[in-house]
Structure formats: C-alpha cells, structure tokens
Amino acid sequence: MYARLDSCSILGMEVIGVEVEINTSGGLPGIHMVGLPDAAVRESYRRIKAAIANSELPFPRQLITVNLAPAHLRKEGSYFDLPIALAMLAVCGRLESSALRGRLVVGELALDGKVRGVRGALAMALWARRRDWEEMVVPAENLAEACLPGGIRVVGVRNLREALDHLQGKPVPQPEVSVKESTRSFPCLSEVKGQLHAKRALEVAAAGGHNILFIGPPGSGKSMLAERLPGIMPPLLPEEVLEVASIHSIAGLLDPGTALSASPPFRAPHHSISHVGMVGGGRNSPRPGEITLSHRGVLFLDELPEFRRDTLEVLRQPLETGKVTVSRSLITTTFPARFLLVAGMNPCPCGFLGDSVRTCCCSPGRIRNYYRRLSGPLLDRIDIQVEVPRLTPRELVELPGGEKSDSVRERVVAARQRQRDRWGEGSTTNANVETGRLYEACRLGEEERRFMYLASEKIGLTARGFDRCLRVARTIADLAGREKVSVADLAEAVQYRSLERIRGSWLLQEVGYAG
Amino acid sequence: MPDEMGRAASPADEGYAGFEGKDRERSFRAALALLPHMSPVSLPRMMSMAGGAEELWDLLRRGGERATALVGGEKAGEWSRVCRRTDPWDSLEKLARRGIRVILPGEGSVPDVLWKIYDPPALLFARGREMPKGMACVAVVGARKATSYGRRCAEQLAAGLAEGGVAVVSGAAYGIDACAHRGCMQAGGFTVAVLGCGIDVVYPPGNAGLLAGIAESGCILSEYPPGDEPQAWKFPHRNRIIAGLSLAVVVVEASSKSGALITADFALEEGREVMAVPGPIGHPLTEGTHELIKKGAKLVTGVEDILEELPPEAVQRPLDGRQGGQKGMVLRDGGVSPLEKKILRLLGEEAGTLDRLSLRAGEEPREILVALTSLVLKGFVCQDAGGLYALSPFIPRGILS
Numbered sequence: 074m075y076a077r078l079d080s081c082s083i084l085g086m087e088v089i090g091v092e093v094e095i096n097t098s099g100g101l102p103g104i105h106m107v108g109l110p111d112a113a114v115r116e117s118y119r120r121i122k123a124a125i126a127n128s129e130l131p132f133p134r135q136l137i138t139v140n141l142a143p144a145h146l147r148k149e150g151s152y153f154d155l156p157i158a159l160a161m162l163a164v165c166g167r168l169e170s171s172a173l174r175g176r177l178v179v180g181e182l183a184l185d186g187k188v189r190g191v192r193g194a195l196a197m198a199l200w201a202r203r204r205d206w207e208e209m210v211v212p213a214e215n216l217a218e219a220c221l222p223g224g225i226r227v228v229g230v231r232n233l234r235e236a237l238d239h240l241q242g243k244p245v246p247q248p249e250v251s252v253k254e255s256t257r258s259f260p261c262l263s264e265v266k267g268q269l270h271a272k273r274a275l276e277v278a279a280a281g282g283h284n285i286l287f288i289g290p291p292g293s294g295k296s297m298l299a300e301r302l303p304g305i306m307p308p309l310l311p312e313e314v315l316e317v318a319s320i321h322s323i324a325g326l327l328d329p330g331t332a333l334s335a336s337p338p339f340r341a342p343h344h345s346i347s348h349v350g351m352v353g354g355g356r357n358s359p360r361p362g363e364i365t366l367s368h369r370g371v372l373f374l375d376e377l378p379e380f381r382r383d384t385l386e387v388l389r390q391p392l393e394t395g396k397v398t399v400s401r402s403l404i405t406t407t408f409p410a411r412f413l414l415v416a417g418m419n420p421c422p423c424g425f426l427g428d429s430v431r432t433c434c435c436s437p438g439r440i441r442n443y444y445r446r447l448s449g450p451l452l453d454r455i456d457i458q459v460e461v462p463r464l465t466p467r468e469l470v471e472l473p474g475g476e477k478s479d480s481v482r483e484r485v486v487a488a489r490q491r492q493r494d495r496w497g498e499g500s501t502t503n504a505n506v507e508t509g510r511l512y513e514a515c516r517l518g519e520e521e522r523r524f525m526y527l528a529s530e531k532i533g534l535t536a537r538g539f540d541r542c543l544r545v546a547r548t549i550a551d552l553a554g555r556e557k558v559s560v561a562d563l564a565e566a567v568q569y570r571s572l573e574r575i576r577g578s579w580l581l582q583e584v585g586y587a588g
Numbered sequence: 589m590p591d592e593m594g595r596a597a598s599p600a601d602e603g604y605a606g607f608e609g610k611d612r613e614r615s616f617r618a619a620l621a622l623l624p625h626m627s628p629v630s631l632p633r634m635m636s637m638a639g640g641a642e643e644l645w646d647l648l649r650r651g652g653e654r655a656t657a658l659v660g661g662e663k664a665g666e667w668s669r670v671c672r673r674t675d676p677w678d679s680l681e682k683l684a685r686r687g688i689r690v691i692l693p694g695e696g697s698v699p700d701v702l703w704k705i706y707d708p709p710a711l712l713f714a715r716g717r718e719m720p721k722g723m724a725c726v727a728v729v730g731a732r733k734a735t736s737y738g739r740r741c742a743e744q745l746a747a748g749l750a751e752g753g754v755a756v757v758s759g760a761a762y763g764i765d766a767c768a769h770r771g772c773m774q775a776g777g778f779t780v781a782v783l784g785c786g787i788d789v790v791y792p793p794g795n796a797g798l799l800a801g802i803a804e805s806g807c808i809l810s811e812y813p814p815g816d817e818p819q820a821w822k823f824p825h826r827n828r829i830i831a832g833l834s835l836a837v838v839v840v841e842a843s844s845k846s847g848a849l850i851t852a853d854f855a856l857e858e859g860r861e862v863m864a865v866p867g868p869i870g871h872p873l874t875e876g877t878h879e880l881i882k883k884g885a886k887l888v889t890g891v892e893d894i895l896e897e898l899p900p901e902a903v904q905r906p907l908d909g910r911q912g913g914q915k916g917m918v919l920r921d922g923g924v925s926p927l928e929k930k931i932l933r934l935l936g937e938e939a940g941t942l943d944r945l946s947l948r949a950g951e952e953p954r955e956i957l958v959a960l961t962s963l964v965l966k967g968f969v970c971q972d973a974g975g976l977y978a979l980s981p982f983i984p985r986g987i988l989s
Contacts, residue, residue: 267943268943269942269943269946269953270941270942270943270953270957270975273953273954273957289974289975420973420974421973426973426974427973427974427975428974432872433733437732437733437762437763437792437794438792438793438794441794459975460973460974460975461975462941462943462974462975462976468943472943472947524965527965528961528965531964531965531967532964532965549954561958564957564958564961564962565954565957565958565961567961568957568960568961571975
C-alpha cells in the first residue's frame with residue numbers, strides 16, 4: 074500500500090516543500106524512515122504511534138517505509154508528525170488517497186493525539202500562497218498566524234481526530250480567530266528630559282537610516298534614547314511587514330493572536346552574545362541571528378566596547394550590504410539584515426571622563442585601549458556619533474521634555490519620502506546610497522566646498538568622514554525640505570563626528586582608536 | 589682571548605692610544621653607564637670616590653677589595669667580568685652606529701645651566717638633532733589627562749616660545765607635555781624631550797609618532813642607558829633635568845599631586861623662574877597651578893609673560909609687541925554673527941553643553957550647532973570630553989565687545 078501527502082519545512086530562512094510518502098510491505102512490523110531525517114523527525118514515529126493509539130485509530134501492522142522527499146535535503150523539526158500520521162491512516166484505509174491531495178499539512182503530535190503548534194507557520198502560509206496551494210491544515214494554535222497573509226484557505230485542527238474528520242469532508246469547528254490590534258507601542262521621546270542634542274541626532278538618524286553611537290556616562294539616558302528610536306521611524310511598508318513577520322515566525326518569536334505590526338522591530342542583545350548569536354548560524358540548519366531579527370528595525374548594542382571583537386567585526390559586511398551569508402558544511406543560507414545600528418558606550422572605562430560632578434579615575438593608557446577595542450572600519454560605518462552628558466538632578470526637574478514622538482515621526486516620514494522620490498523605490502536611504510549618486514545629488518557650491526576643506530583641516534575629518542558628513546548633511550537638508558545642501562547643514566553634520574574629534578583632540582592623536 | 593685581554597690590560601696601554609681628551613672620557617663614561625644595573629643616581633658618586641671615570645673603570649675591571657668596598661661584592665664580581673671583556677671605545681662606536689650621541693658635562697650641546705645643578709647627571713644620551721648653540725630653554729609641563737583648555741594653552745605658549753627662538757623642554761608624556769612638543773614643532777621651533785627611560789624606548793606607546801617627530805626636528809635626551817625600561821621612580825628623577833635645562837618652568841594644569849609640581853620644586857631649588865597658567869577655580873586640574881601662584885609663581889596669560897622674564901639675549905627674535913600664539917591661528921573670517929557673539933558671551937560666563945546653551949540662548953539646538961561649528965573652526969571655542977563646549981584661551985580682545 075502506498076500513500077502520499079504534501080507538507081513543508083523550514084531550512085534556514087527558506088520554506089521547502091516536502092513530499093511525505095509511505096509504503097507498507099510484508100515482513101516483520103517495523104519502520105524505516107528515509108530522506109535525511111534529523112533526531113526530532115526520527116523520534117516522530119513513537120509520538121505518532123502513541124497518538125494514533127490514543128485516538129483509537131488503527132496503526133498499520135506491517136513494515137512501513139516513510140520517505141521524505143526531496144531526499145538530499147536535511148529535514149528538521151516536528152512538522153511531519155501530522156502528515157505522516159494521516160498518511161498511515163490512509164494506508165490503513167481510513168482515508169481515500171484523493172483526500173490527501175491538494176493540501177499542505179503541518180503539525181506536531183502529542184502522545185494523546187493533540188496537535189501542537191510549530192514555528193514558521195506564517196512563512197509557510199506565505200510560501201503556500203505563492204505556490205498557489207488551495208488549502209493548508211495547521212495546528213489550531215498557529216491558525217491566527219497562518220491566516221495573516223490571506224489568499225489561501227487555512228484550517229486549524231486541535232487533534233488528530235479533527236484532522237481526520239476534515240480530510241473526510243466532515244465539518245470541523247474552527248476556533249475564533251481573534252486578531253488583537255497590535256499593542257506594540259514604543260515609549261515617547263518627550264519622556265526623555267533635556268538631551269536636545271541627542272534627540273536631534275536621533276531624528277536625523279531615523280530620517281536618513283544612519284547608524285548612530287551615543288557616548289555618555291552611566292545614567293545619561295543612552296538606552297532610553299535608543300528604545301525610543303523605533304517610535305520615530307516611519308512605519309513599515311506592507312511588503313516589509315510580511316517580510317519581518319515571516320522572519321519572526323521562523324524564529325518562533327511571533328506572538329500568537331496578534332495582528333501584523335507595522336512598527337519596526339527593536340532588538341537589544343546583551344554584550345555576552347556570541348558571533349553565531351549575532352549573525353545567525355547553527356550546525357545543520359542555520360537559524361537567524363540578532364541582526365536578522367532586527368531586519369528593517371533597530372539593533373541596539375549597549376556598552377559597545379564590551380562586545381567580543383569577533384562579534385563586532387562580523388557586523389561589517391551586513392552593515393554594508395544589508396544581508397549576511399552563513400555557510401555551514403551542509404548548507405549556505407543568506408539572511409536579510411538591513412538594520413539601523415544604535416550603539417552606546419561610556420566615554421572611558423570608569424564612565425566619568427568629562428563628567429561635571431565625578432572625576433574620572435582611568436589612566437590615559439586605559440582609555441586609549443578602551444577606544445582601541447572598536448575597529449576603525451566598524452566606526453567608519455557609524456555616521457552619527459554624539460556625546461550624551463549626564464544631567465544634574467536639578468536639570469532633570471527643570472528641563473522640558475520637548476516634542477512627542479508622533480510629531481518627530483511626521484518629519485521623518487516626509488524626509489524618507491523625499492529620499493524615495495530621489496533614489497527611487499526600495500530601501501535606499503541617504504546612508505546607503507552609492508557614493509556616486511550621493512555626490513550627484515548634493516553638488517556643493519564654492520562656499521560649501523571651502524567650508525568642508527576648512528573643517529577637514531581643523532577637525533581632522535578623514536576622506537571617509539567627509540563622505541559620511543555629506544550623507545548626514547543630505548538628510549538634514551531633507552528634513553528641512555531643501556533640495557540644496559547648505560553650509561548650515563554641513564556645519565550641523567560636522568558636529569555629529571564626536572569620535573573623529575575625540576581621536577583628533579582628546580589626548581590628541583594619542584587616542585588612535587584604530588590602533 | 590689574549591689579544592683582547594692585552595688591549596684592555598691597562599688604561600695606559602696602547603689599546604687606548606687611538607683616542608684622547610674628550611672622546612676618551614666620553615667612552616669611559618658611556619661604558620660605565622652601560623654596565624648592567626648601573627644606576628645613573630650612584631654613577632656620579634662612584635666616579636668622584638674613584639677620582640674619575642677612567643679610574644673607576646680601571647678599579648672595577650681589576651675588582652678586588654676596593655671595588656667590593658665601593659659597589660658591594662655581588663656587583664663588583666659581575667662588573668669586573670663585564671669590564672674585562674668590554675672595550676670602552678667599542679661601546680661608544682656601537683652607540684654612534686645607532687644614532688645615539690653621548691653628551692658630557694660642560695659640553696655646549698645642551699645649555700650650560702644644566703651642569704650647575706645640585707646633582708647633574710654624569711652624562712646624557714641624546715638622539716635627534718644637535719641643539720643650536722646658545723639657545724635658551726623653557727619647560728612647559730603639566731597634567732597627562734588635560735582639558736582642551738589646558739592643551740590649547742600648552743600648544744599656544746609653546747608656539748609663542750618657538751617664535752621667540754626659545755627651545756621648549758618637556759617630558760613627552762600624554763596631555764600637556766605632548767601638546768607643548770607639538771605646538772613648538774608646528775611653529776617650526778626646536779623642542780627637547782627628556783625621557784624617564786632608555787632613549788630608544790617608546791614610552792608612552794601612544795606617543796610613538798610624536799617621539800619620531802621630535803627626533804627629526806628636535807632632540808631627545810635621557811640619562812638612562814638605551815633599552816632601559818620606564819619605571820615610576822625614574823620620572824620624578826628625570827624632572828630635575830627638565831628643570832635644570834630650563835631658565836623657566838611653566839606649569840599648565842596640574843592636580844595637587846601632579847609630577848609637574850616636582851619639576852616646579854626642582855626649578856625653585858635651582859633658582860629658575862616658576863610660572864603657572866590659571867584656570868577655573870574648584871577644578872581638580874587647577875589645584876596645583878593655583879597653589880603655585882599663591883606661593884608666588886608668576887601668573888601666565890600669554891607668551892610675553894614668559895619671555896619678559898628671560899634674559900634679553902635668550903630671546904632671539906623679540907616679539908615686537910605682537911600677542912604670542914596668535915599667529916598660528918587660522919582666522920579666515922574675523923567677524924562673528926550675532927548668534928555666535930551671544931554664544932561666546934554665554935560661554936564666557938560658564939562652559940556648557942549644547943542643551944544648556946540652547947536653553948540659555950533660547951534658540952533651536954540645530955541653530956546652535958551650526959554656530960558652534962563655525963566658532964570651533966574659527967578657533968574661538970573648544971570642545972571637551974562629555975560634550976562640553978568652552979571658550980578657548982587667547983581669543984582676540986574686542987571680539988566680544
């Protein structure tokens with residue numbers, strides 16, 4: 074006897090279609106599972122046997138061969154419990170083989186016959202819609218998630234019996250899909266007192282997609298500012314929403330029962346993270362790392378110099394190209410990773426260099442080493458660097474909160490629109506447009522050029538620093554709605570090169586951060 | 589080996605006949621200073637007890653009771669072995685091959701005043717250019733962790749001294765020292781770095797570039813033999829040479845425990861002028877300088893304050909009334925806008941962050957940022973760690989009125 078059923082699985086960031094085939098033949102009862110199953114898949118046999126028995130359904134007493142095709146790809150996870158069980162029931166004659174056709178089935182089985190949720194249902198539903206599948210059977214837990222993309226019939230099942238009923242054409246009660254409005258909202262910018270300089274820098278960063286570094290003593294509000302960045306970023310475009318949701322679904326981070334959220338994701342990994350945790354990886358089937366989870370959103374790295382150097386160095390390629398390719402012995406996967414990097418660091422190891430109240434107790438050599446932990450190529454990719462001074466208690470009370478996130482976001486959205494009009498559709502921003510097009514779009518007049526020469530001479534801007542300044546100035550002009558980049562825009566942009574200045578003047582050239 | 593033993597058999601032997609006078613003395617002193625674990629502090633004392641460098645060498649080479657009485661048994665044995673297989677002339681040649689000169693007391697390549705101090709070094713190792721004959725020195729010293737104000741002061745004063753034809757002496761440390769050297773070099777002057785370690789040791793490591801620059805346009809001095817490691821106790825000791833070389837010591841920013849105050853103490857003992865640059869009261873980095881001023885050190889607000897204390901022949905190119913340090917400043921556009929003037933006035937009252945300035949001026953932060961950049965480029969405002977903006981020293985009078 075032979076039966077086949079379609080299912081799918083996740084490999085890296087990709088959904089792959091898997092055909093589940095079952096054949097029974099004479100011989101001692103037993104099972105062969107072929108098609109590169111991993112441990113979780115091989116164990117499914119025992120779950121299926123118990124689940125079928127506890128659902129009071131028949132189990133084939135023959136030699137069973139289960140094949141998961143295509144045979145050359147490794148199969149992972151517990152997606153195939155339900156399809157294999159249904160195929161076995163078909164082999165026992167409880168299902169017509171025609172009932173197995175035209176639908177995708179995924180689900181994990183519990184020993185009592187219940188169907189458990191799986192990760193990646195949203196990504197699978199998206200994939201199924203693209204491949205013109207008519208129907209998808211998913212665990213009831215994943216129903217809301219799988220319904221989000223739309224354009225495909227999705228049936229949720231609570232247990233094996235319900236799945237059987239559905240395939241036999243009997244009606245199955247569908248749980249109420251209550252899609253809550255997204256409750257993810259970010260704290261408001263007006264809650265941060267003072268720090269006008271840093272807030273303005275944050276606005277410029279959001280508008281132009283510039284990476285940003287806050288340098289300030291402990292308690293100056295670096296993390297507070299960073300957490301408020303997604304709240305002033307433009308909402309995600311519809312296709313971006315699905316892209317982000319599908320990544321989070323594969324990572325198992327999607328909150329069941331929540332609508333798609335148009336707010337950009339925000340990730341803040343601790344500095345003990347490994348480089349695999351950062352860029353993604355894993356032995357056989359690479360899982361997305363933090364930079365992919367913050368795709369189209371914000372990656373906040375607090376205490377930047379405390380991160381392991383190799384973890385920071387792997388950020389260089391994704392910061393440039395917006396994606397990362399992870400190669401393992403069996404598979405090579407490309408993860409999307411276009412994120413906005415927000416980093417925080419202290420001005421020195423003890424944190425109080427330049428503080429108005431406490432004195433710093435670090436030796437010049439220690440401070441030098443602290444800055445040396447950050448490589449030049451990484452810092453070159455951070456367009457905006459601002460110092461965030463600590464406020465006195467009096468200032469905390471007296472200083473105004475300033476603008477609300479909503480009104481800042483309006484300006485940011487308008488500035489992004491101008492960039493889209495200029496650079497064309499897509500995710501090109503002032504921060505990542507090619508240099509040639511940038512120079513074309515901000516032709517400097519005689520006065521502007523003279524200013525930049527003077528600035529490079531006086532502040533010690535490097536060639537790359539000059540390029541980054543121009544990008545930031547372009548964004549400042551966009552925020553103001555000006556087509557031409559003026560001296561004032563450049564002058565403001567120059568102020569966002571704190572590190573260049575620290576390197577150039579604090580202890581003078583002695584603090585060479587690039588070593 | 590018989591030949592070598594024969595050559596080093598006695599100072600009167602033919603092996604020493606090839607060189608006479610100063611060079612002969614020089615090679616013995618160099619060879620003595622290069623002995624393992626020889627301390628520059630005790631070398632002059634040993635020499636005076638033995639009656640001279642050559643006599644001391646001879647005594648150590650022969651070893652025996654007198655050597656043991658002078659330096660102790662362990663060292664006497666070791667040094668005796670080293671002396672027997674060393675040709676003093678060779679050690680001088682080896683140094684010369686590495687570009688290291690040996691300066692003896694009384695030689696004109698450093699100011700004579702150095703050799704008149706209480707405990708002058710037995711010799712100095714030197715690298716770099718020869719110091720112009722008769723050039724006077726002024727020391728500019730101060731804190732390693734300096735503020736932008738202090739760094740700027742050191743740079744401008746050093747530049748002014750360079751323009752007055754005076755050499756700037758300092759210790760090649762981070763902060764004020766580095767700025768003093770750099771300011772002098774940028775103005776085309778001659779600068780002298782006195783190290784607390786071997787002359788070929790790069791310390792602090794971050795100043796490698798600076799030291800290379802000094803070796804090219806100025807000179808580096810040390811009483812420690814090449815290769816000697818930097819150690820904490822060596823630095824106060826070398827400060828007496830910094831003070832000894834100079835006619836005046838200017839302290840720019842010093843905390844109450846700063847090494848710059850040790851230099852000032854040596855200067856006082858040797859009767860040199862001590863001067864200090866004032867700063868805001870209550871700041872840890874002005875405690876030392878203000879204490880000096882209270883005790884009678886001259887308060888310095890410009891390079892002319894230093895130059896007028898020097899004997900007229902020391903200043904080679906008098907400044908004819910021009911305000912010191914101003915020349916190096918780039919002033920493309922002398923004028924300032926009304927907002928810039930407002931910011932300068934506010935900063936004149938108190939240094940502040942952008943937020944404070946924006947609040948006090950009642951302007952948008954972005955307007956303030958633009959004005960600040962322009963002021964920084966004009967050299968009127970400097971930026972400190974912690975996002976603090978402060979008025980630069982030496983802004984031309986009249987700009988605020």
